[in-house]
Amino acid sequence: MAAEHHFILDLTTVLGASALGGYTSKRLGQPILLGYLVSGLVVGPFGFKLLSDTAQIKALAEIGVAFLLFALGVEFSLTELKRVKDIALKGSLLQIGLTIGLVALLATGVGWVENFTQGIFLGAILSLSSTAVVLKSLTERGETNTLHGQVMLAILIAQDLALGLMLAILPALNEPANLTGALIAAVLKGLLFLVAAFAAGRWLVPPLIKTVANTESSELFLLTTIALCLGVALVTAALGLSVEMGAFVAGLMMSEIDYADQALAKILPLRDTFASLFFASIGMLIDPVVLANNWHTIFSLVIVVMLGKAIVILPIVLKFGYSFKTAMTVSLGLNQIGEFSFVLALVALEEQFIDREQYLLLLGITAITLVLTPFFLKWSPVLADRVAELPLLEAYLRQFRNVKSLSIPDTINNHVVVAGYGRVGQVLVNILHDRGHKILVIENSEAAIQRLRMNQIPYIFGDGDSELVLEKAHLEKAKALAIALPDPASTRLLLKRALAIAPHLDVVARCHYNNEIDLLSHLGAREVVQPEFEAALEMGSHLLITLGETKVSIESVMRLIRENRYLSVRMEELKRS
Incomplete structure (x- = not known):
């Protein structure tokens, strides 16, 4: 079979498996995201080995991440970003710093790493959370515009920006003399990009999009939107910053112009298609053999990581004046290890900060935390309410219920x-x-x-x-x-x-x-x-008038149905009787 046919077969296999996994998860009442992850495990190199070239699939999966963050940027207006800027900048910096420090001390103390420098690198890997998984989960639940959703996304965006600094600084830990230079270079690159992006978003992008929109060609508008999203993402990747950061900024460029809704409508189908590839590609990294051979260690570390990150994040969110429920939801929503921690882990392996066994364990722990994230997001508000009602904590937590x-x-x-x-x-x-x-x-x-x-x-x-x-x-x-x-x-x-x-x-x-x-x-x-019943009653009223019944008799029937709480028209109740 020709090479291009192998690729088409691989792509069809992943998309088909994702569709089946997503459908199964939905039928079981679970997040669709879980189905994508499991489908990647099944068809991947550690499953039934149905793919001949996983590298190409992973390359396409990066497009899914870019589209996810681009769509977020379009919806996430600058006004909303300003409202959470304090926790985005100060809170995320505090969270990353505390996580790195605590992990470095703990890992060095228990002997999991040989020295404090390796502990710092490990802390950096664990400090990042998953923008893609959290964003997808919030989108499925319709919570991207809620207060806890905005706080989570603000922290995640700041973490993505910090990733660029980490990639520049952490390898230099082996050569302390180059550390200052690496830090200055990384900061300058970030500032240069942000200034250029602001200028382009103000003076270049609006007239460009307007010119394309005036052609009234749907195809040209879509192609221009895709080129803008991926182009800016590639620029940030070339600068050593994250692809996610570039795609998000490209979305922000679009969010302030009149054609933002049109761009979002065009990109959503592509976003969902490529995002399924991304989540499936994460599933491909899960090695059941490694999990089985080290399940005690992995299980213990998953608990330590997720509990530890939640404990670090909770007081930080409370410190910035948010309610206990919001803080609890945010802390349990961001307590996983991010997908871009894979990048840092690979750098750590190449720079010999961690060995091969530690690298495989990190992959397994990260994958499991990502799988658990949708469940934590689902149950965190309920858990917050239960904790807030505990007699010993109720009086203390009342101070964190401010509006x-x-x-x-x-x-x-x-x-x-x-x-x-x-x-x-x-x-x-x-x-x-x-x-x-x-x-x-x-x-x-x-x-x-x-x-x-x-x-x-x-x-x-x-x-x-x-x-x-x-x-x-x-x-x-x-x-x-x-x-x-x-x-x-x-x-x-x-x-x-x-x-x-x-x-x-x-x-x-x-x-x-x-x-x-x-x-x-x-x-x-x-x-x-019940909105669906009310819509049916209005349609029924119209049809009964068409069929010649009087308005008085129709109103009487509809009033009786409502007084009986729709009992006479509930299909499941009729089946039981």
Whole structure:
């Protein structure tokens, strides 16, 4: 078979296995990302060896990382970046420094490395977290614009920038005389790139994109967007900085111009396709034999690494004024070892800072932490709530439940509190606002808060299920509460806490699954709305009018269905009866 046909076969094998793995994970209720990782293990060199050239697949996988960060840059506006700049710069520097120092001391103390210099290199490897895996997990969960999502991404972006410095400085540890020169060169390269990127984003990219857009050619627009993304990423790679950093900056260049949404729409299908290759390529690095032969050591080190990084990150996030729940979610979301730690580990092996056995162990530990990340992100908010309710910690943690931004009139009363300003919440707020009713919105997305500021609608910036946030919302003076949150667990927690503050409050809640209808009703919601059922009822009303039935009879039928909590039209209930 010709070489190009081998490559096509390899590409088809990886994409097909990723599709099957992703489908299986989805059916099992697990993150799709997990399916991609497992599929890479199955078809890779340590699995069934179905690929003839994994290097080419890994080269394509880098494009997936670039597209992931480019899309993030387009969505991650400069305004949002400024809001988290303190923790991005100071917090990440503190996190990296503490991680390197603690790992160096611990590794030297227990004899895992021969000297403190090797310990520093090892600490640098462990200090990085995975931008690609965390971003993919947040995107799947729709949490990139939440407060914890913004903080995580800010820290990750700063880590990616630090990677360039590490690649320049760490090899020079073998030659201390060159250390100062390497540091100065790395800083100058970073500053040169950022200045050039700012200039290009202001004076070069907007007219270029506008010229291409004026051709009204979808193909040319897509090609220009891809060239911009990969071109800037290659520039950063040539400068010794990370590919991720370049792609993110390219996205930021696009985010401030009118064609950002069009660019994002064009790049998303390519992003998801190539990203699946990237995650599969990580799975290819997992050697089951090494894991089996060293499972005691690897299992212990995975616990030490993930627990240790979480313990380092948690107080740092708290120090910058974020709530305990946000800090817990961030610490458990960033406690893995990053995919670009593979690059540092390879450099460490070449420079003889670590031996071959340590290198293979690091690969196994890193891969396992990446596999566990989606689960930590899923359960961290629940765990944070459980920890915050412990009798011994509740009083102490209350000081970390502050609200970061607040815009509430002191005399607010007889208002409607709307928790969540997504698609459902926005429509609801518009209806109430147009009718002149007083509204207070609870939201934790900076992008949504900006729209509320522009429309001069009172808001609280924070988590809707936070006790302190609900206390600030003056529920005891409110007429009603509408819950339009995207997370079922937060919806239930918010409902219980709101009624604990104001037991007679009229609450209407949006539910996500049929089995929540009765649960939310029993918890005290006066009205539970299932969006799919409501859409069907409106369509049914239209059809019944077309078929000649009177509006009075139709309204009676629809009212009865709602009063019975959709019981007569729930398909699963009908099947049981």
